[in-house]
Amino acid sequence: DDGRGGRRRGEEAEGVGDKHKDRGGRGEGGKKGRRREDDGGRDSKRRQLEAPSGEGRKDRKGGKGSSHREESQEESEDEAGPALPKRSWLAPYIKVRVVDKKVRGGRLYLKKGTVVDVHPGGLCDVAMDEGRDVIQLGQAALETVVPKEVGAAVLVVEGALRGSKARVQAKTAEVCAVQLESDFSIQRLLLDEVAMFVGPMDDD
Known part of the structure; x- marks a missing residue:
């Protein structure tokens, strides 16, 4: 009996030792796992801290590029020069x-006259119906007079038919x-x- 009891105590002692080893292994593994998690957390924090600075640099570069584009656009617009003046209809x-x-x-406001000569730059000499004064005016200060009477002579001053002579049919x-007058077509x-x-009216 004493021998059997001694063996049992020895087996129990070995079992207790194995349990301590398992606990120790788990403890070390747990510590290693925690270290990995801690290292991962630190790495993620580093990435988070580094990301904004990199993005900020990209934004600053992008801002410089956009300013260069705006400057180049302004330069191209300056090179293009001012808009061309409207084509003269004089x-x-x-009339x-x-x-x-x-x-x-304001004394000549809404007064009529006849264009007697046309100059470059949208200027013309107008012989006024009242007083027969001849004054030089720009086309911006004038508008065309269209007759109401059927059969009255007109000149096409704008568009594809510019320069064509015609007669009024309706208004x-x-x-x-x-x-x-050229082909008798209605326009x-x-x-x-x-x-x-x-x-x-004739071209001769």
């Missing part, structure tokens, strides 16, 4: 009306139907595209 022998209140202190508040044109014509 022509000799057309016009003064629409600038500043001309002669509304916005458009005018005319018959071209519907805006009032700004035609003007009363007092010159010769």
Whole structure:
């Protein structure tokens, strides 16, 4: 009996020792796991701290690039120069009306006249119906006069038919139907595209 009891005590002692070893192994493994987690947390914190600085540098670079693009656009616009002036619609022998209140202190406002000569830069000499004064005006101070009478002579001053002579067939508040002298076709044109014509209708 004593021998059997001694063996049991020895086996129990070995079992206790094995349990202590297992606990120790688990403890070391747990510590290692915690270290990995801690290291991972530190690495993630480092990444988080480093990321904003990198993004900030990218933004600053992007800002410089955008400013360069804006400067290049401004330079290209400066190189293009000012917008070209509108094409002149003036022509000799057309009737016009003064629409600038500043001309002669407003005394010629809405007065009619005839273009007798055209100069570069949208300027022309106008012989006024009243007083027969000849004054030089810009086209911005004038508008075309369109006759109401059917059969009245007009000149096309704008568009694809510019320079064509025609006669009025009908007129509304916005458009005018005319018959071209060249081929007798009927054309519907805006009032700004035609003007009363007092010159010769034949081309001879």
